[in-house]
Amino acid sequence: MQKIIDPWGSGLVEDYVKLIKDFGLEEFDKSLFPEPNRLMRRHVVFSGRDLGIISMCIKEKKPYYVLSGIMPSAERLHFGNKMVIEQVKYFQDHNAKTYVLVADLEAASTRGITLEEAQKRAKEFHIPAWIALGLNPKKTIFYFQSQNKDVMHLAYKFAKKITLNEFRAIYGQADPSRIFAALTQAGDILYPQLEERMPGIIPVGVDQDPHLRLTRDIVSRSKSEKFFSPSSIYHKFTPSLNGAIKMSKSSPDSCIELPEDLTSVKKKIMRAFTGGRATLEEHRRLGAEVEKCMVFELLKQHLVEDDKELDKIYQEYKSGKMTSGEIKQLCYEKMEKFLNNFVKNIDKARKEVDKLRFVEFG
């Protein structure tokens, strides 16, 4: 499983290369984007679709949008969500009209909570958390899926554009609830173009690519509507602390939640899979196997902003000068600071939520 780890973004390891090939993605080229963010610079962002037109919009200051969604049934966020938010922020900072929807319909359907409960959780936690992680609420248009009739109308209309077999080819299954959820997402993805046709970019984990393929198929079958096909940009999974490909809540020790109690965080980091050798002597002599180290990966993906600082850590650890105990301690200190800041910023953001700009539907 360690194969997929790509510690310093020097290239793409096998699994991601295969994804790119199998799904006809573009390999990410950071020169397309001015002031690339940490995830772009370090090749955590590894591919996309139709990135050229977004690059052009940024460079020529043409209108475009970025859209993402909140699944409000979750109790907390995780680092995968954090990456999406950072990507949204990048485009928001580069003049994208920004949309963030709350998928309350999907939460109600798949998680059995009521629409009201979903909306309450979004307002009390998710939206403040997104703001705490960098989203500028004053420049963001928020909406609840269930309140957006235009999105529901688009979903109904798009149902006509896709056959059951095509749906199954994309998703591997075609249960009615899946069809509703997917077509509603296609409605979300194209909704910003109802007011004005323009390119848009959807930052997601690569597991969300089917929604993009569906939406792009719908666009190509609705030529008279003149929608722009949505662009997408994909980041890798945040690897699990125990070395699995992806942090997962079903394996709680593998995963740090946002927020999470510091005692528990400390325990998890101290138990994490590292690049350390069997003995200290061996470690000093051979240096760490940084490529396998989940702790370094966390630093790289999330906790060290400055490239020079990260490089220094890499060199010291690689050379054996820094021990696994030391890199864990370093990681914990940075995580502690990050989580304390996060909690403080959520509290601050919570007070602003009532002033936010939610789309009003007539």
Added chain:
Amino acid sequence: MQKIIDPWGSGLVEDYVKLIKDFGLEEFDKSLFPEPNRLMRRHVVFSGRDLGIISMCIKEKKPYYVLSGIMPSAERLHFGNKMVIEQVKYFQDHNAKTYVLVADLEAASTRGITLEEAQKRAKEFHIPAWIALGLNPKKTIFYFQSQNKDVMHLAYKFAKKITLNEFRAIYGQADPSRIFAALTQAGDILYPQLEERMPGIIPVGVDQDPHLRLTRDIVSRSKSEKFFSPSSIYHKFTPSLNGAIKMSKSSPDSCIELPEDLTSVKKKIMRAFTGGRATLEEHRRLGAEVEKCMVFELLKQHLVEDDKELDKIYQEYKSGKMTSGEIKQLCYEKMEKFLNNFVKNIDKARKEVDKLRFVEFG
């Protein structure tokens, strides 16, 4: 094809008996309903589901509802629509809370007209026509499907209650657009129960039974929601003037539209399939084959309210005293009067549409 004609409601002919058996319907029993209307008295209404509970609501003055829908893409109505409206009127006159929805979403999806155009047509023609045919607008709650978020939310939620295979078993196919339309209809059918759980009846042609089966399946899988399973009541098709089972616009000569130009109506009636014999002499001697006569069927189903008057026509025609020319002339005169009245009443109703009670959605 003439087999299905049931001229005087003395019983059910073979095809309808088979329908009842195949789909587990109840045979209609007019003693369930006080003051049965023309369609009930003459066995044009031939079956239903769960009619007992509706009968009880009427007799014990318990709350219940009747619901029907307008497909606004059609340019005109036909006699099948007229039957639905008369059935809705019967229950409205017997204390049902009355809902009439405009299926603008379905019209937009399947007929390619815009939602705005669908709404405009409903207001300018369909709703006035329903009023002209007897609906009491002051006692009716109207809504547009596309404006009713609750209906769309129910559809999304119900998608979880049915598998693809079950859907296919009911509808014979399961294309995404069909799934959206059917689940939205299930949402419509149960929508009146959101405010108060109560029995409801849906009057439809028997070809619409799949929607009822779907909705009843959904209710039975949503036990915690405590919806009442919708009742339904079915009428036969209005036979085509040329003897086919059903008037159809794809065969314009078979069908009188509402409204239609009188010259054209006259031509169609004069060319209709009757029960007349090859020669006048034979007709006088053997009498008409009333069971095969489409003109008599029109009189029976739609144009003669009084049972004694209809019986007199039946006897005179059956005995050969009345010729096919004469029954056609009689039918045309009644049709002319009916259509003139209809047009006059539509014009009057049009002026009331702006005062109607449309549901307002927040």
